[in-house]
Amino acid sequence: MTGRGRETTRPPPVSVAGPVGAAVALTIAMNVIAGLFAARLYRYGPEPTANIATTLLGRGEFALILAAMAATAGLDGRLAPFIASYVLVLAVLGPVLAGRAHLLARLLEAAGAVLPRRRDRPPETPETPEPPEPPDDVAAEPSEAAAARSGTR
Numbered sequence: 178m179t180g181r182g183r184e185t186t187r188p189p190p191v192s193v194a195g196p197v198g199a200a201v202a203l204t205i206a207m208n209v210i211a212g213l214f215a216a217r218l219y220r221y222g223p224e225p226t227a228n229i230a231t232t233l234l235g236r237g238e239f240a241l242i243l244a245a246m247a248a249t250a251g252l253d254g255r256l257a258p259f260i261a262s263y264v265l266v267l268a269v270l271g272p273v274l275a276g277r278a279h280l281l282a283r284l285l286e287a288a289g290a291v292l293p294r295r296r297d298r299p300p301e302t303p304e305t306p307e308p309p310e311p312p313d314d315v316a317a318e319p320s321e322a323a324a325a326r327s328g329t330r
Contacts (some may be wrong), residue, residue, distance in 0.1 A: 193259040200259075205274075207282070208233040222290075228283035235271030295326050 212230030221229075244260035247253075260324065274281075 193255055193262055196259055197262040197266060200263050201270065204267065205234065205270075213285075223282040223285035224279070226285055227278040228275075230281065231271070231275040231278045234267055234274060 194328045211233060215229050216223075216226035243249045244257045247260075248257040262308075
């Protein structure tokens with residue numbers, strides 16, 4: 178009962194833990210797929226792929242702005258706790274997973290057929306024309322070749 182004699186009831190709190198867990202799992206999976214795509218595109222190995230995938234996880238600051246706007250606009254009351262929980266979980270998991278990217282790299286190495294190996298490229302040098310081959314009738318020694326041309330031997 179309130180002071181005016183009316184009874185107010187609040188709806189029971191709805192847990193957003195399940196949807197947040199699903200969103201976090203989907204985010205991690207999609208970041209690994211994005212890392213694999215980048216690896217295939219640039220022919221990176223498992224270690225750079227794991228670093229790319231885990232570094233992408235900590236990008237959710239804009240979601241806080243969206244949550245504030247949604248709460249102000251009076252949209253679904255579960256949206257703000259969902260976004261705040263999602264950002265919080267990724268803010269904690271992002272650096273932890275980035276620090277353990279080597280474990281993901283091992284997993285990617287085990288699935289080696291998915292990733293191409295990085296080819297070691299020779300250092301690029303400016304193209305210089307190769308010296309022409311001497312004709313067969315010219316002697317190999319420069320002094321003999323000069324003597325043959327001048328007619329003195």
